[in-house]
Each structure stands twice: as structure tokens, then as C-alpha cells.
Amino acid sequence: MKDRVFGVLQRVGRSFMLPIAILPVAGLLLGIGGSFTNETMLKTYGLYNIMGPGSVANSLLTVMNAAGNIVFGNLPLIFAIGVAIGMAKKEKDVAALSAAIAFLIMHASIGAMITINGGTKALLNGASTSVLGITSLQMGVFGGIIVGLGVAALHNKFYKIELPQVLSFFGGTRFVPIISGLVYLFVGIVAFFAWPPVQSGIYKVGSVVLQSGYAGTWLYGLMERLLIPFGLHHVFYLPFWQTAVGGTAVVGGKVIEGAQNIFFAQLGTPGITHFSVSATRFMSGKFPLMIFGLPGAALAMYQCAKPEKRKLVGGLLLSAALTSMLTGITEPIEFTFLFVAPALYGLHCIFAGTAYMLMHMCGVGVGMTFSGGLIDLFLFGILQGNAKTSWIWIPIVGIAYFVVYYLLFTFLIKKFNLKTPGCDDNEEVKLYRRSDVEAKKNGQGQAETAAGEVDELSAMICEGLGGKKNISDIDCCATRLRCTVHKSELVNEALLKSTGASGLVHKGVGVQIIYGPRVTVIKSNLEDYLVTAPDEEVLVKSVETKKEEQTTKEVAKEEVQGKVVNTIILDSPLTGEAKDLSETPDEAFAGRMMGDGAMVVPVDGTVVAPADGTVSFVFPTKHAVGFTTNDGLELLIHVGIDTVKLDGKGFEAFVAEGDKVKKGDKLLSFDIKFVKENAPSVASPCICTALSNKQKVRLLKTGAIKAGEALFAVDVLE
Numbered sequence: 001m002k003d004r005v006f007g008v009l010q011r012v013g014r015s016f017m018l019p020i021a022i023l024p025v026a027g028l029l030l031g032i033g034g035s036f037t038n039e040t041m042l043k044t045y046g047l048y049n050i051m052g053p054g055s056v057a058n059s060l061l062t063v064m065n066a067a068g069n070i071v072f073g074n075l076p077l078i079f080a081i082g083v084a085i086g087m088a089k090k091e092k093d094v095a096a097l098s099a100a101i102a103f104l105i106m107h108a109s110i111g112a113m114i115t116i117n118g119g120t121k122a123l124l125n126g127a128s129t130s131v132l133g134i135t136s137l138q139m140g141v142f143g144g145i146i147v148g149l150g151v152a153a154l155h156n157k158f159y160k161i162e163l164p165q166v167l168s169f170f171g172g173t174r175f176v177p178i179i180s181g182l183v184y185l186f187v188g189i190v191a192f193f194a195w196p197p198v199q200s201g202i203y204k205v206g207s208v209v210l211q212s213g214y215a216g217t218w219l220y221g222l223m224e225r226l227l228i229p230f231g232l233h234h235v236f237y238l239p240f241w242q243t244a245v246g247g248t249a250v251v252g253g254k255v256i257e258g259a260q261n262i263f264f265a266q267l268g269t270p271g272i273t274h275f276s277v278s279a280t281r282f283m284s285g286k287f288p289l290m291i292f293g294l295p296g297a298a299l300a301m302y303q304c305a306k307p308e309k310r311k312l313v314g315g316l317l318l319s320a321a322l323t324s325m326l327t328g329i330t331e332p333i334e335f336t337f338l339f340v341a342p343a344l345y346g347l348h349c350i351f352a353g354t355a356y357m358l359m360h361m362c363g364v365g366v367g368m369t370f371s372g373g374l375i376d377l378f379l380f381g382i383l384q385g386n387a388k389t390s391w392i393w394i395p396i397v398g399i400a401y402f403v404v405y406y407l408l409f410t411f412l413i414k415k416f417n418l419k420t421p422g423c424d425d426n427e428e429v430k431l432y433r434r435s436d437v438e439a440k441k442n443g444q445g446q447a448e449t450a451a452g453e454v455d456e457l458s459a460m461i462c463e464g465l466g467g468k469k470n471i472s473d474i475d476c477c478a479t480r481l482r483c484t485v486h487k488s489e490l491v492n493e494a495l496l497k498s499t500g501a502s503g504l505v506h507k508g509v510g511v512q513i514i515y516g517p518r519v520t521v522i523k524s525n526l527e528d529y530l531v532t533a534p535d536e537e538v539l540v541k542s543v544e545t546k547k548e549e550q551t552t553k554e555v556a557k558e559e560v561q562g563k564v565v566n567t568i569i570l571d572s573p574l575t576g577e578a579k580d581l582s583e584t585p586d587e588a589f590a591g592r593m594m595g596d597g598a599m600v601v602p603v604d605g606t607v608v609a610p611a612d613g614t615v616s617f618v619f620p621t622k623h624a625v626g627f628t629t630n631d632g633l634e635l636l637i638h639v640g641i642d643t644v645k646l647d648g649k650g651f652e653a654f655v656a657e658g659d660k661v662k663k664g665d666k667l668l669s670f671d672i673k674f675v676k677e678n679a680p681s682v683a684s685p686c687i688c689t690a691l692s693n694k695q696k697v698r699l700l701k702t703g704a705i706k707a708g709e710a711l712f713a714v715d716v717l718e
Helices: 002-021 023-035 039-044 056-073 075-087 092-116 140-158 165-170 172-211 213-226 233-242 259-267 286-304 307-327 331-338 342-361 374-382 393-415 435-442 451-464 493-497 519-532 540-549 553-559 672-678
Strands: 128-131 134-137 248-251 254-257 471-476 480-485 503-507 510-514 564-571 576-580 596-602 606-608 613-618 624-629 634-638 651-653 666-670 684-688 695-699 703-705 710-717
Touching: 002 023, 002 075, 002 140, 002 233, 002 471, 023 056, 023 259, 023 374, 056 075, 056 259, 075 092, 075 140, 092 134, 092 140, 092 172, 134 172, 140 172, 140 233, 165 172, 172 213, 213 233, 213 342, 233 259, 248 259, 254 259, 286 307, 286 331, 286 342, 286 374, 286 393, 307 331, 307 374, 331 342, 331 503, 331 510, 342 393, 451 493, 451 519, 471 519, 480 519, 493 503, 596 695, 596 710, 624 666, 666 672
Parallel strands: none
Antiparallel strands: 128 134, 248 254, 471 480, 480 510, 503 510, 564 710, 576 596, 576 703, 596 684, 606 666, 613 624, 624 634, 634 684, 651 666, 695 710
16 A cells, blocks of 8 residues: 555646646746836846836746746646646646646636626635636646546546447547546635635645644754655645745735745736745755755765776766756766765755755755756845845855764764765766766766667666566656556566666655756656557566577577577678678667677668568657568668767658658668767667567678678477
8 A cells, every 4th residue: 555655646746747847947937027027136246227118138038937927826737737747647738728728627627616606705814716718716736636636537437438429529538638627626615615615724834834843844844854865845835835834925915835936926016025934934044955955965975985996986976966966867976876875865854854954044045947056046035136035145054064063974984984876886876877878978967868878778678677578657746757567566676776876765665766967868768668669568577587698699699499480680781891780889779788789880871671571760860760671570671889979960751750661661771981080989780679589680791791681590399
């Protein structure tokens, strides 16, 4: 039961990330637009004559301010749609439309009930508001979440429903908005009677929180960090940021609920002398922690690393520290010490609570859009002026935090011989060896991971999760790939860690793989891969032994047992020198992690179809093509190694996804001289990516080969 609850909660928290992800952009628009149209600020910095009322800049900034305001003013609808998308397993576009319809119908029903029961006299002592022009109850984002979760449940239950023949037109996905609208008509009626006492209860909770003082602020900060490893922190802080649990305030003549909403309402309202500390107490504590404290911990771990490993560890920790300082994304550095030294994370949580409490005690009124990095500090603290924000306390407390984190982490790591990165030859250091080093080199993280490697990575993740058949649900938040599986025992943690993840949380059927900001790309490619992946389960034991068994041709040959009932011959797609796949200068291909086949070192730049079949996909960079033969074999033809970094230069595609081709038809062409000069190797694997245990690859030729000559065979056993 606990595992099921965890799985549901992590899906709910994950679904919040889609609407939350828009807040930084809206906040930037509101922060920049609101700040540079504020006459007091313009006069303070001597910008009034340049950017004052009537100027072109002022007009543009006024539009930006309005664009940011409209997002925060309609968060309930945004949450309704976003949560429905996040919780829907398939056909997410249908879930989004259904959520919008249900949201409108629910509030229209409430508005009708208000009219029926006395119109303006039934506005329940200010508990009503205007929702998209509809007079309704003040439900805030709770109303959106109620719609999003309910519609997602209806969607997942009915999107494949089959109705009787006479009503068949309304079956399937068409049924979802219909049933959602009908259900939420009655939900609106019930809400008219049920929500006022619920709202009253929420206000009382908010009052208790407000009266909790500094101790309550400390507890909030402690809990917010403690829930990070479980991915449930979004579920925890959202009520404080977006509902009356985090307080209420009258801003510009309107009742505003939720700490973040109060801050941004005040940000866009002229004449505010100081931002509400009772609201920003739930946000400002992140700044000294993320900009100063965690970089101090990173420096301590670097100093404690063995001298011979400091260069590698330094690249990892510098990247993680800068990410924390600039953007407030702390998981890369927190997960660096969480799994190897949990005691350090416990202390970190205590200091996190203390940071929130100190900011509250110092009267700091700096809010944020997403997380407490330098970008938010500049926009919502420094730019607004110390008089309105008291931001100067952040660096004062922050410097102390840097020193304390550095000294305490250094002492504890050395005293108890904690195995932080570089302190020992352990497997955890290897988790960062590719992703963080590459992030430091090109400054782009892993957002542009090679398309070919992404597909190979997707295959490894699929295997690590127990195969396509074991995967129930996949989505992501800002830094994590969040998955739900059917059978927890099929999850191969070792394989998932080897995919470049900086950490892994596996609790019951919930699996979270931490990749950092590049996770959205990984998620999208994994979903695409699963469309054509074999619908099977992969046992952990078989996954581990498969890698070992396929490393040499001798063992592979010993595996071929049973009578051969059919043989499928595949021709070489290239002219050049044929070699065994294990000779490919790439670990993933050589280790047959993606599949089995052969490798050709080409001598010219033409790629042809190795058999009759259909083009499954062409990578955007045109360096690789997926191909399904008429016999059902799924092939990947990958031109060169790391050629995705060429960004399509020197490549040309002659086919598109879905094209049917004959053996020998031209698929791709490339400038072989250019590829040789700009890629690590022109070695080009041609592999079967979805072989069953009854299909075995047999290399037919090595050495000189022409395109169209037999390259390898796939023997089908009885």
C-alpha cells in the first residue's frame, strides 16, 4: 500500500511540473515589465527620461507586464490542463481539451447555482471571484487540480471505450470530453454547497501557519528539503505557494491567495513599500542555501577528493555548483552526496530550515518563480531595491552559510571517511563521468545529446525498467525521468545508473532517474522508442548476462542452439570494409547494448537499403536511419561515430519516415571526407535492434565489401 501511495503521489507531483514550468517565463515577463515601468525605480536609477511613460520601451515593457500577469491570473485553468496532461497515460491532447471543457462547465455550474440562490447576495462574504468572466467560488488552483486529477482518471478509464454500433461515433477519445463535461456539471453543483466550509477550513489552516512564527518557517524549510529525494516536494510546497494555506492578502482591491500569488500581485502593483514577508517566508530561504551553501559543500568535496581525481571531480562539482547558483536547480549537487553520505543530507535539511527561518527573522521579502538562483535574486530582489525587499541580508547570511558548509562538510568527510566523489574508487563516481564532463566542456549540459546516442540510451532505459511490457507510465519534471512500472523486481538499478544518471530513487513501482535539465529530451526520445520497441519483459538476470554473453563471438556462437528454420540475409548498406560489430570504436555499439549486427568502414558516401522494407525514422541530423524489413527485422544504420555533433552538415536524406523502399534504393548520402575530418570515426554500424532470443546474428563477410553484397544473416531458430 505504501508503494502504491508513493507511486500515485510522485505522479501527482510530476503532473504539477508542467504548469509550474511556465511560471519562470511569466515571472521574468512580470519582473522585467513591472520593474521597468515602475516610476520610482526608474527615477532611482536615472532611467525615467529614457524608459518613462510615453516611450517605446515603456510601451513594450507594459505589454510584457500584462503578459506575465495574465498567466498568474489564470493559474487555475493552467493547472487543470497541465495536471490532466501529466496524469493521462496516452492521448494527452484529448485529456487537455477535456480538462478545459470540464473546468468551464464546473465554474459555469457554480455560477448558475449562485444566481439561483440569490445572485449577488449569495457571494458568501467575499468567497466568490470572477473566473474567466464567470462568477464563481474562490477555489484557486485547488479547483484546477480537482479538475485535472478527475479528468485524468476519467480519461485513463474511458479513452478506449467501445460503444454500441449506433453510438460508435462517440466512442474512444471522443467520449472523454463528453463524460468529463457531464461529471463536472454535477461536481460544480456539489462544490457550491461543499466548497465554502472547505474554504473556511483552508483559511483556518493558513491562519495557524501564519501564527506558527519562526518555528513554523523552519519546519517548512526542513520538510521541503527532506522530500526532495522522494520527488514529493512539489506536492508539499504547492499549497503554500498557490492556495490560502500560504496566506491571503488584499492587493489592488482584490483578495489574493497563496504566497507566490501574493508576491507577484504586489510586484505588479505600484505603491508597495515592502513585499509581504509573511508570503516570501516560504521562498526566500532558498537563496542563501542555493547560491552560497551548496557551492560551499561542493568546494569541500573537491578539497577532500584524492589529488589524482580532483580534475575529474572538479569538473563535476563546478558544473553542479554553477547550476545551483544561477538557476537554483540543486539536485545535481545534492544527489552527489545524498546516496554516499546520507548523514550529510540530513544536516543539509536542518540548515535549509534554518535558512528559511533566518530570512524570515531578517524580514527578507524576495520572491521567486521557480527556484532560488541568482537570476531570481537579481530580478525580484536587487532590481526592486533593498527598501522593498531587504535583499542585502541574503549575501550576508549566504557568506556565513558558505563558510559553515565548507568547514562542516570538510570536517565530516575526513572524520568519518565519507565516500564523496573522488574519495575512493567506487561506482558512484562513474555516474557522472560522461554527462557532467560534457556539460562542463560545452556549457550546454546534455540538452543536445546525440540523436543516435539518445536512441541507444532509450533502449538501455527500457531494459533497465524491465522492458516495454513492464512500463506503466513515463513522464518527467525539471530534472527527473519519473516512471511507474508494473513489477518492481524487474527494475535493473545498475543498468539505469550506467545511462549517465546522477542518481536513482526506486521505491516500489515508482522509479525516478535523475538526469538534470536534459531530461525532457530523454523523455521525448524514450516515448518515441517505445512505440516500436518489442512488447516484452526483461528479467534483471537476463539483462546482466546478455551484456556478458554478447561481448565475444565465441560465446555468441555457443548460444546458437536449436534447429534453424529460417534465415534472413541482409546486404551491406555501404561500400567499404566489413568488420565484426565488436570492433566498432564505440562502447555501446561494440558491447551490443543496442542490438547485434555488423560494422562497415565506408569508402564512399552512399547508404542504400539493405533489404525491402519501410523507413521507420530518419534522425533530424540525417546521420542515421531506422529501417524495418518486410521480414519484420528492425534495423539501425548509423553513419560514423558521434556524427550527430556535425548537426547535419555533410549529410543528405533521400527518404522520410514511412517511405517504402526496395533493396538497393538510396537512403542517405554524406561527404565522407568531411566526416573523416570532423568525427571520431566513419565506422558505421548496421544493427538489428529488436532481436528475440530465437533470432541469432551470423556475420557472413569481413574485409572488402560492396553495397548490396550479403553482410550478415539472422538465423531464426525453432
